[in-house]
Amino acid sequence: MMLYSIDTPPRYVSGPLHIGHATSYSQIDFVARYKRMRGFDVFFPLCVDVNGLPIEVEVEKRYGVNPKEVGRKKFNELCREFAEQNIQRVRDQYNRLSISMDDSIYYRTDSPEYRKITQLTFIDLFERDLVYRDKRPVNWCPRCATSLADAEVEYRLRKSGFNHIIFKMDDSEVIVATTRPELIPACKLLAYHPGDDRYEGLEGKTAVTPIGDRVKIVEDEAVDPDFGSGMVMICTIGDKEDLRWVHKYKLEIDRAIDEEGKMTPLCGKYEGMAVEKARRAIVEDLEEECLIVKKEKIDQNVAVCWRCHTPIEYLVTDQWFLKTMAFKDEVDGIADEMRFYPDFMRTRLKDWTSSLEWDWPISRMRYYATPIPIWYCEDCSSVVVAKREQCYVDPTLDPPPVDKCPRCGGPLKGSDEVFDTWMDSSITPLVNRENGSNYPMSLRPQSHDIIRTWLYYTALRCYLSTGQKPFDSVMISGFILAPDGRPMHASWGNAIDPIEIVEKYGSDCLRYFAANCALGMDTPFRWNDVKRGAKFQRKLRNVVKFVTIAQDKSQNGDRDLRPADRWILTALSKVMEKATSYMDEMDFQHAIREVEDFVWHIFADDYIEMAKYRIYRGDGEDRRETESAVYTLARIGKDVVKMLHPFLPSITEELYYQLDPEGSIISWPEPELRDEKSYDGGEKARSLISGLRALKSSMALPLSSELSSVTIYAGGELADFYDEIKETLHIRDLHFTDAPPPEGAERVGEFSVLLNDR
RNA sequence: GGGCCAGUGGUCUAGUGGUUAUGACGUCGCCUUUACGAGGCGAAGGUCGACGGUUCAAAUCCGUCCUGGCCUACCA
Numbered sequence A: 001m002m003l004y005s006i007d008t009p010p011r012y013v014s015g016p017l018h019i020g021h022a023t024s025y026s027q028i029d030f031v032a033r034y035k036r037m038r039g040f041d042v043f044f045p046l047c048v049d050v051n052g053l054p055i056e057v058e059v060e061k062r063y064g065v066n067p068k069e070v071g072r073k074k075f076n077e078l079c080r081e082f083a084e085q086n087i088q089r090v091r092d093q094y095n096r097l098s099i100s101m102d103d104s105i106y107y108r109t110d111s112p113e114y115r116k117i118t119q120l121t122f123i124d125l126f127e128r129d130l131v132y133r134d135k136r137p138v139n140w141c142p143r144c145a146t147s148l149a150d151a152e153v154e155y156r157l158r159k160s161g162f163n164h165i166i167f168k169m170d171d172s173e174v175i176v177a178t179t180r181p182e183l184i185p186a187c188k189l190l191a192y193h194p195g196d197d198r199y200e201g202l203e204g205k206t207a208v209t210p211i212g213d214r215v216k217i218v219e220d221e222a223v224d225p226d227f228g229s230g231m232v233m234i235c236t237i238g239d240k241e242d243l244r245w246v247h248k249y250k251l252e253i254d255r256a257i258d259e260e261g262k263m264t265p266l267c268g269k270y271e272g273m274a275v276e277k278a279r280r281a282i283v284e285d286l287e288e289e290c291l292i293v294k295k296e297k298i299d300q301n302v303a304v305c306w307r308c309h310t311p312i313e314y315l316v317t318d319q320w321f322l323k324t325m326a327f328k329d330e331v332d333g334i335a336d337e338m339r340f341y342p343d344f345m346r347t348r349l350k351d352w353t354s355s356l357e358w359d360w361p362i363s364r365m366r367y368y369a370t371p372i373p374i375w376y377c378e379d380c381s382s383v384v385v386a387k388r389e390q391c392y393v394d395p396t397l398d399p400p401p402v403d404k405c406p407r408c409g410g411p412l413k414g415s416d417e418v419f420d421t422w423m424d425s426s427i428t429p430l431v432n433r434e435n436g437s438n439y440p441m442s443l444r445p446q447s448h449d450i451i452r453t454w455l456y457y458t459a460l461r462c463y464l465s466t467g468q469k470p471f472d473s474v475m476i477s478g479f480i481l482a483p484d485g486r487p488m489h490a491s492w493g494n495a496i497d498p499i500e501i502v503e504k505y506g507s508d509c510l511r512y513f514a515a516n517c518a519l520g521m522d523t524p525f526r527w528n529d530v531k532r533g534a535k536f537q538r539k540l541r542n543v544v545k546f547v548t549i550a551q552d553k554s555q556n557g558d559r560d561l562r563p564a565d566r567w568i569l570t571a572l573s574k575v576m577e578k579a580t581s582y583m584d585e586m587d588f589q590h591a592i593r594e595v596e597d598f599v600w601h602i603f604a605d606d607y608i609e610m611a612k613y614r615i616y617r618g619d620g621e622d623r624r625e626t627e628s629a630v631y632t633l634a635r636i637g638k639d640v641v642k643m644l645h646p647f648l649p650s651i652t653e654e655l656y657y658q659l660d661p662e663g664s665i666i667s668w669p670e671p672e673l674r675d676e677k678s679y680d681g682g683e684k685a686r687s688l689i690s691g692l693r694a695l696k697s698s699m700a701l702p703l704s705s706e707l708s709s710v711t712i713y714a715g716g717e718l719a720d721f722y723d724e725i726k727e728t729l730h731i732r733d734l735h736f737t738d739a740p741p742p743e744g745a746e747r748v749g750e751f752s753v754l755l756n757d758r
Numbered sequence B: 001g002g003g004c005c006a007g008u009g010g011u012c013u014a015g016u017g018g019u020u021a022u023g024a025c026g027u028c029g030c031c032u033u034u035a036c037g038a039g040g041c042g043a044a045g046g047u048c049g050a051c052g053g054u055u056c057a058a059a060u061c062c063g064u065c066c067u068g069g070c071c072u073a074c075c076a
Helices: A019-037 A053-063 A072-096 A112-127 A181-186 A240-248 A265-270 A275-288 A325-337 A345-355 A421-425 A428-434 A448-466 A498-505 A507-515 A527-552 A563-584 A588-616 A623-644 A649-659 A676-698 A719-728
Strands: A003-005 A041-043 A045-049 A102-108 A131-141 A146-148 A153-169 A173-178 A187-192 A206-208 A214-219 A231-235 A292-305 A313-322 A339-341 A374-377 A383-385 A412-414 A441-447 A471-477 A707-712 A731-736 A746-748 A751-755
Touching (some): A019 A041, A019 A441, A019 A498, A019 A507, A041 A102, A045 A072, A045 A421, A053 A072, A072 A498, A112 A131, A146 A313, A153 A275, A173 A181, A173 A231, A181 A187, A181 A231, A181 A265, A187 A240, A240 A313, A275 A292, A325 A448, A345 A448, A345 A471, A428 A441, A428 A448, A441 A448, A448 A471, A498 A507, A498 A527, A507 A588, A527 A588, A527 A623, A527 A649, A563 A623, A563 A676, A563 A719, A588 A676, A676 A707, A676 A719, A676 A746, A676 A751, A719 A731
Parallel strands (some): A045 A102, A339 A471, A441 A471, A707 A731
Antiparallel strands (some): A003 A441, A131 A146, A131 A313, A153 A292, A187 A231, A206 A214, A374 A412, A707 A751
8 A cells, every 4th residue: 555654743742732733733634534535554643742942941930940950860850741741631632633643653752762863863973974063153042051053043123222332542532332232341343334434544443442452443344334333343242243253353252151141250340240230230330431422222133042032142162063054955955856835835945044054053951852972081072972772872871882082091971962852853754764654755744933943954854864855745834823813822812722612613613624724824713614614514414414314215226317417426526526636735725615615505505406306206206216316415425525524524424424334434536427418407407496596586485386387498408407497496387498588588597587477 | 134925895715817706704685495594595795905017808917116924134
């Protein structure tokens, strides 16, 4: 059997599922169920992610513990316990949403089996020289006391104080505007734009910072003469632009701020102060000395930690890096090899890849994550990597592969660093391969916010491991916003719990909403769609009830299809073809709409009405015609229920059983017949009949009332549907004629009709 | 600043060159049809964001702009 593999997003279990998760997992489930019906063996693992900062931060908050105080081991136990509670809850929620993940394929990212694979891939990269350890500037969160990758940095708009400060020169002074006066102790240079005539001739001269350091003045194109005073102080290191200057002017890096966000001894009397406090203190001092000529507030996008929103610093530290810059073209090529649903999401990945400027720092100074399988020599700092057969290994607990440093014989100490959790998350296709998946996997479903992380890192890591793309297709779901169009927040009171919907309307109605959300788009939650789902289910239930009533009238099954039957069966074939191709394109919205419209407005409104006379008439009439109607009703009932099954699994299973207790819903239906002639006739008959029903309605006649005589000016065109027209509209005498319609004939669709008894 | 997506009746929505622009919700009117009154039938309601262009023909293609969302970058 062909395998269709889905790289289930391992749910991060820091809390319960919200409606956005419920929606996107429903959409994944549509694919899984559809592919099973198409005969694929579907690989759809149940999995959860637990590694990393969010759970650590939650545990710190909830238990009021500090990992440094309680120790690594105890802290990790607390994290594991906390995760455990949430895993159970999330599994229950999956069940209540009818998500058909296979719990015989289960993984969690903190298991030794999973982490072992992370470590093995690292050892491989280490041996191939694709990772390296270096002292260089990285994003640093002072609160979490760890390095961060660019992908873990967010920006927040903030009002910042902008201080115009006097720097004295031998016989004059210059004004420097800065938002970060606390970095003055690390000031290395002043710079102005070459064309700025206010500062002409200052190049090469020296100014004195307010704390007494002498710094050189240079000209630099990158300075914006219109911003601030046009004179910039270059510190080591305030932001990314500083980094470029550090590189350009080969500046020696001073550290004004340490790993915990406190000022270093370099800062003299400010040593030990937190950054913000030091900033206020130095501004006060400078004001006292009358060195501040102007203070203003400006809007500033401040880089913050994605998890705790603390402003990040750029610190020079020893970190492990993965050589990502060398593989930008390869990842770009992989983006082109994968199909994207919707296609424009490919651009997001390519834009991100091409915008990268640094290698990926993969080491973190945290706890609840995969340990880096490395020991360092305490004497010469040599690196000893774990042997493959040792993994999973925790160097803070387990012995190194060799007793002492192979180079100098010094003692070895296990690294207490862990990996960026994306090192774990980015190998899900490799882990799935271990669990029976094919590779490349068929589908990666995920949301658009983690294209720069999960998708990018997976493409990169899997390429480095296999030389191939990780997926054939990528399906990107959007976010679900509150009904008011804003993101849902408990504190705004606009959050909707998916379980609330399930309890009120059932999981199928929530899934009906999910089916109507376009991929890649953010959709406000719509109660209307849920209610519409409930109405549609009611309709479906009643349609099936009618079909089963008809089935009860069946005797020998001996049949002779009328043109009306051939018309609706042909219409069904067309619907099937469309629905199938929509499903293949992951276009759930159109697929369900196609089937829904057919069920409601063609099958129920028209065919069932046309077939009723054959179902309800007495035994003396043509049995074979009645059997044909029963057959057709049952065939269409079963097939539409099947086509709706990926979306509405609960009700369709129940209804299918009523229609076909011996059969099974598990196969996707195939077209039975195509008869274009009957189809065209049927379409004409149905528009005529519904037009005449509307006409009766507009004359305030009950639909069951009898019309004594009706003439239709259509010649033989509708002859095949004579009985349907006569019986459905309760016409005693029906005539077709080629004659031109007289004055007073009603126009019904493309035909003229004369109601003779009016 | 760059990129992507979107802008259609009161609200939401379908619709990538061709008759009177789709449907849902809401509103109003009518109807006990042996599946369904939590239904059926019908009505009102739209300068398809703005302007310009291409075309016999534009909601649809092109250009410019406006508005909103997301991504990305970022001025010390």
